[in-house]
Amino acid sequence: MLTNNLRPNTKKTQADILTLDELDKHVGHAVTDLIALQQEPLIGGWEEKVVELLTTDGNKRTFFGVEMWTKTPVWRPNKNVSVLRPFALVRIQISTTMVNFFSERMGIDNEMIKALRPLTHPTGVYTSDDLRVCHATIAPDLSLKDFALELTDFSRSGLVEGQSVRQNLLIAMKQPSMKLVTNCLARVIVAVPHSCDIERLISAYNLLKSPDRSRMTSETANPYLHVMINMLVLTNFNVWPAVKIWMVEKERRTVSSGPQESSAWYTGVFDEANERKQEEENFVKVQF
Secondary structure, eight states, rough: OOHHHHHHHHHHHHOOOOOOHHHHHHHHHHHHHHHHHHHOOOOTHHHHHHHHHEEEEEEEEEETEEEEOOOOOOOOTTTTSSOOOOOHHHHHHHHHHHHHHHHHHTTTTHHHHHHHHHHSSTTTTOOOOHHHHHHHHOOOTSSSHHHHHHHHHTTTTTOOOTTHHHHHHHHHHHHHHHHHHHHHHHHHHHHSSHHHHHHHHHHHHHHHOOOTTOOHHHHHHHHHHHHTTTTHTTTTTOOHHHHHHHOOOOOOOOOOOOGGGGGGGBBBTBBBHHHHHHHHHHHHHHHH
């Protein structure tokens, strides 16, 4: 329930369009919201609704008009600690766990993100050492001299402060002299700073490779997974042009139909059946 209340921010940290330079901003927003939840519950959230629907009359607790039964444990480590946990304690524990996750897991790439700033934020002022580190991080296979010269020229091409990497890539693609910068910016965009796509693929594979499909080979599963993972793109694909081309083509069937192709029953359907019928007629004419 807590993650549902924070869905806008947590979703942004797991989006496929998230780039390395945007990670700090979205993670910072999520952590700020989580820390705020440690002080007070979310306005209009599930905690307020549960408190409104839960009534207590002595030892009797009613939720949605249904009396709740509380089981007393046989053994407790500390008898002075209540069995019932208040909402605030649960909220603080969950939010603290999520803050630690965002701080530790999502902060692994901080050094690399810092090294890429000359490329992701080209309007800033950087030293030669900064350019060397950036080159070694994103483009060690390319010329350092050409990288430094192109990046310097690109930073002087009238860029606006605060533009995203995608916007800078579109600008670089329009300049024929910025091929190396275009290549490096494209590398930054495709480097997704999370593993959500891999986790989605694993979940899709577990759903596909059920016990009833234990004999399914990798050659069969790969196309299914490709369609399943890329469904958002395929749903926008207009199939009618492909259907029209298929309907216009004369030869649509490339797989042999077997012995029935030459059967007299399929005369007029398969050429093999027509040829066999013609051969039989010629044979009869020769005999008589």
